[in-house]
Amino acid sequence: MKKLLFSALISLAAALPIAAQPAMPRFHFENFTTANGLPNDHVFSVLVDGDRIWAGTENGLAVREHGIWKTYTTADGLAHRAVLSLALDKVTGDVWAGTMGGLSRVSAGRIDSFTQLNSGLSNNVVYGVSVEGTSVWVATAAGACRYNTATGQWDFFNDRNTPMNEIWTYSVSATPTKVYIAVWGSGLLEYDQKTQRWDKYDDPDGENEMVLYKDQGLIHEIVTSVSYVDGIVWAATYFGDSRYDGRYWHNFLTKDSGLPSNFTNTIRGIDRNRCWFGTDKGLAYYDGTNWAVYRPSLTDGKPEMTVRDAAGKVTPIPVTSAPAHNYVLGIDFQGDDIWVATAKGLSHGIRLPQDKRTAGTPASHPISTGSNPTTAK
Numbered sequence: 001m002k003k004l005l006f007s008a009l010i011s012l013a014a015a016l017p018i019a020a021q022p023a024m025p026r027f028h029f030e031n032f033t034t035a036n037g038l039p040n041d042h043v044f045s046v047l048v049d050g051d052r053i054w055a056g057t058e059n060g061l062a063v064r065e066h067g068i069w070k071t072y073t074t075a076d077g078l079a080h081r082a083v084l085s086l087a088l089d090k091v092t093g094d095v096w097a098g099t100m101g102g103l104s105r106v107s108a109g110r111i112d113s114f115t116q117l118n119s120g121l122s123n124n125v126v127y128g129v130s131v132e133g134t135s136v137w138v139a140t141a142a143g144a145c146r147y148n149t150a151t152g153q154w155d156f157f158n159d160r161n162t163p164m165n166e167i168w169t170y171s172v173s174a175t176p177t178k179v180y181i182a183v184w185g186s187g188l189l190e191y192d193q194k195t196q197r198w199d200k201y202d203d204p205d206g207e208n209e210m211v212l213y214k215d216q217g218l219i220h221e222i223v224t225s226v227s228y229v230d231g232i233v234w235a236a237t238y239f240g241d242s243r244y245d246g247r248y249w250h251n252f253l254t255k256d257s258g259l260p261s262n263f264t265n266t267i268r269g270i271d272r273n274r275c276w277f278g279t280d281k282g283l284a285y286y287d288g289t290n291w292a293v294y295r296p297s298l299t300d301g302k303p304e305m306t307v308r309d310a311a312g313k314v315t316p317i318p319v320t321s322a323p324a325h326n327y328v329l330g331i332d333f334q335g336d337d338i339w340v341a342t343a344k345g346l347s348h349g350i351r352l353p354q355d356k357r358t359a360g361t362p363a364s365h366p367i368s369t370g371s372n373p374t375t376a377k
Contacts, residue, residue, distance in 0.1 A: 021315060022290035024307050027338065027349035029294075031324040037069030038062055043341035045330040047086035047095065053339060054095055055346050056083030056330075061097055061106070077111035079104045079124070085171075086330075087129040087136075089149075096136055098126030103138060103147075114147070120154025121145060128182070132174035137181075139169035144181050144189075157181075157191075163200035164189055171225040171266075180233060182223035188235055201244070218242050219251040227269040234275050236267035241277060258291020258308035260284055268331045276338070278328030283340055294349070296322045323347040 032055075033041045040059035047054040053064040061072040061083045072078050080101025087096045095106040102115035102124045114121045121138065128139035136147040143158030158167045164186045171182035179191040187202040204217035220237035227234045233244040240262045241252045252259050261281035268276045273288030282295030291308040303322035308314045324345030332339045336351035 022287070022292075022307055022309050023354060024287065024290060024292035024317075025285060025336075025338075026305070026317070026319070026352040026354075027294065027321075028352060029303075029321040029323055029340075030348045030350065031345045032064075032069075032348070033324070033345040037064075038346060039071040039073075041324075041344050043329065043343075043346045044082070044084045045086045046332050046339045046341040046346060047088055048332045048334045048339060049088055049093075049095065053334075053346075053348075054086055055341065056086050056097060056099075058082050061104075072106065072111060077104070077113055079113035079115060085126060085128045085139075087131045089131045089136075092149075096129045096131060098129045098138065100125055102126065103129065103136075120147070120156070122156050122158070127169065128171040130172045130174040130179075132176060132179070135174065137172045137174040137179060139172040139181060141168055143167040144169045144172060162189060162198045170223065173226045173228045175228055178228055180226045180228050180235075182226040182235065184223070185221050187218055187221050188223050188226060188233070190233075214251050214253070215249050217249055218244075219249075219253075224264060225266045227267050227275070229269040230272045232269060232272050234267050234269040236264035236277065238263050240264075241267060243275070245272070252286075258284060258286065258293065258314075260293045260295065265327070265329050266331055268333075276331050278331050278340070280327050282326045283323055283328050283331075292317075294319075294322060295326045298326070323349070 032038050038055065038057060039062055040057040042058040043055050045056035055062045059081050061078055062069050074081055080099035082100040083097050084100065085098035097104045102113050103121055103126050104111050104113045115124050122145045123140035123142035125141035126138055130137045134148055134150040136149060138145050143156060145157065146155045159165060164183050166183055166186040168184040169181050170184050173180045177193055181189040183189060187200055190199040201218045203219065203221045218235060219242045220239040222238050223235055224238060225236040231246060235242040241264050243250045254262050259277060261279040263280040264277055266278035275286050277284040282293050285292045289310050293306045295304055297304040303319045305317040305319045306314050307317055323340045323342055324347045325342035327343035328340055330341030338349040340347040340349065
């Protein structure tokens, strides 16, 4: 009787469905350094421009076209050799580069630079830039500003005419309806394009060392990056990350999510649910439920990918490649491929097809909307 019962239990267990492993994007990473033509391995930013890839490095602006890297330097008119941020004007095709010494526009191979001395730029250290229509929004070390490419007019935004307390602006995400500015030590600013009014989001506990109240507001005052897409604000800080839908906040910490680190340098929202995070301990992807982390292992440096499901179970995924370094500073998309700027090289993640274990799941699990998430409505 016991044998029959045991056999029945074994048969029942075999018949029960095995919990499916979350189908997360997988990549083969190819990495570029000075050995491949980059002017410097420290890559602050990356921009996909069709078949061209732009990389802002510590020693010039590099562009890859037809498999060949070309570098623009101060000798070509670049405002400064260190290029911190990049943005594309999709109408004109111009590339805007924020540098440590001003703002540069690359147009048909010609470079024009804007500084405090020759324009209305509020500060020469340009941490972020975003283009929307004829407006070029700029985040600098002394407030934000806006340049109208049609009229040549500059507008300034600082502690005198906005709710910001500190004026060290670190990132900007401009869309036709809203503009969001990440302010170091002063939260997140929102500008309504229609009403031309400003609003501000703060960390409710006002604590600069830790998070006391989770999901009650912006997770921290030190905001490093912002991405606005599909009516959702994704905000990165050095103490965790936040998602805001206009009514509710949801915050992410390493202790209760799949973030590899609370120290986040850059964030790129894909839609209402999906987002990419560039941290100091690897690249992370969130699909609204599950997490994936891509990085060289923190212990032995070997390529590593892990998936964390909704129950908190972490599963290692066999991989043979990883981004060039764990310190991720920039992210952009080329169809289903991803480009990652790191402290020790630029990485191209070539999307792999789903394998048999994930058959029946969404085949493409697209990682981008086909447009720049920071400039989508």
